[in-house]
Amino acid sequence: MTQRKRPEDLRSHRWLGVSDMRSFGHRSRLRQIGYDAEDWTGKPVIGIINTWSEINPCHAHLRSRADNVKRGVLQAGGFPIELPAMSLSETMVKPSTMMYRNFLAMETEELLRSHPLDGAVLMGGCDKTTPGLVMGAISMGLPAIYIPAGPMLRGNWGGQFLGSGSDVWKYWTEKRAGNITEDDWSEIEGGIARSFGTCMVMGTAATMMAITEALGLALPGSSSIPAADSNHPRMCGQAGRRIVEMVWEDLTPDQILTPAAFDNAIKVHMAMGGSTNAIIHVVAMARRAGIPVDMERFDQLSRQIPVLANVRPSGKYLMEDFYYAGGLRAMMENLREKLDLSCMTVTGKTVGENIEGAKTHISDVIHTLNDPIYAEGATAVLKGNLAPNGCVIKPAAADPRFLKHRGKAIAFENYDHMMHEIERDDLDVTPDHILVLKNAGPKGGPGMPEWGMLPIPKRLLGQGVRDMIRISDGRMSGTSYGACILHVAPESFVGGPLNFVQTGDEIEIDVDKRKIHLHVSDTELARRKAAWKQPAPKYPRGYGAMFSEHIGQADQGCDFDFLQGKAVMPEPEIH
Secondary structure, rough: OOOOOHHHHOHHHHHHHOOOHHHHHHHHHHHHHHHOOHOOOOOOOEEEEEEOOOOOOHHHHHHHHHHHHHHHHHHOOOOOEEOOOOOOOOOOOOOOOHHHHHHHHHHHHHHHHOOOOEEEEEEEOOOOOOHHHHHHHHHHHOOHHHHHHHHOEEEOOOOOEEEEHHOOOOHHHHHHOOOOOOHHHHHHHHHOOOOOOOOOOOOOOOOOHHHHHHHOOOOOOHHOOOOOOOOOHHHHHHHHHHHHHHHHHHHHHHHOHHHHHHHHHHHHHHHHOOOOOOHHHHHHHHHHHOOOHHHHHHHHHHHHOOEEEEEEOOOEOHHHHHHOEEEEEHHHHHHHHHHOOOOOOOOOOEEHHHHHOOOOOOOOOOOOOOOOOOOOOOOOOEEEEEEEEEEEOOOOOHHHHHEEEEEEEEEEHHHHHHHHHHHOOOOOOOOOOEEEOOOOOOOOOOOOOOOOOOOOOOOHHHHOOOOOOEEOOOOOOOOOOOOOEEOOOOOOHOOHHHHOOOOOOEEEEEEEOEEEEEEOOOHHHHHHHHOOOOOOOOOHHHHHHHHHHHHHOOHHOOOEEEEEEOOOOOOOOOO
């Protein structure tokens, strides 16, 4: 593309290129750091938003990867500036990283707005960092390119490949059942996560990295590269070079994020067998772009797109295998006839041009449309009197017998209640019961924690039971599996119907008909609701109080009400 901007058109010119007292101050302070006029004069200033931290193993390599990005920016004639942002370590942050996704989105937007930046490189990958960074960048509107952290290497124990998350759940269940020893469990702990990088199964991290590439915001093939592979730092340098050109071309997110681009991303999500969490994040990202994507759109496209990626938890391989098999470009090439190939991407080329010539090298890892591993997509959206605004299930990861089922509920009022009851040897439960967890939603959790994969009751483990229907208004890890029905909206904490389920009530599920129904009369539900009192918010002050007041429901993407939409924010005054 031809260069459209001149140096004096750069946004940073207002800070650094004007002959007045304020610009003198800006330039003198850059000189204080050790920079000189040759570093910034006439060059795009590129903000590198880095979510590295010492307590986020998914991002442990991003500190050095930022140097690779800087090298690329300098090679292309830009001026790189690194700005740290909240890291959101999925395994460490409590009560839930979901509570802080919007915090990162706000931080990203305001970092970009308040500094003399012309373009942005977004460095993330751990579950909530991808949507948080993208949401903030969309709202700011500067040219931006996303760098995925990449999956870690395969785990290993006893000659078997392990997948972080998925095999944690699997072997924890076997430990509770007495089938593996403490020594086995310790060996698994030391072998399941062997390098920096995100979970190497098709969890939320891998799903959101792939979705962001499919949207056109990342370089082709970048989301599949293992974090420890030498292709990863080279990709970072390439992204650094490309963002400088994007600034001169004025290639902004609004030119990339069209309704067709979001449809492409949802189709890729379905073909990947992606995480149910993606629904919440994609809805939020789309609404930031002014595009009214909802849960229904996921369900519509789910019926059109089969699962092609044979990757855990829906399949048997891991993300390292997916990369060797050809990665996302190969899978999108197999999906070519279902995609809008004309969508623009950060390369300045279309999706069709980006995937042209991609080949599948291992056909059992990446299947074709004629030979899918699961006939329909990764998720299904159910509605009914228990979930008027919808809930989701991942059929490909569930025991098929539960996709049409009617059973009696065992209701838990909160997480602590559930964990106490689930370990009881005398719990009156059968494999046909339906476990119901309340108060795990956006306000009730708070922060919609990943509590949705309720443990199998201890009494059933010895009988060999490994799956049963579990319903909640919370989420589950994208690495999880089983007949878990999630994101029930509206949530129980605000008086949604889930709040009024009692032990012994019958619930019916029919995934093919997209139906979920609580067999309790409207009159009885109204009586139960009349006796209920709205609980007080969990947080009396600070960010938690703001979160509780402004957070949306799961079907709305869990964004803050004051952050949605495309209202134009003024540029900062410089005087």
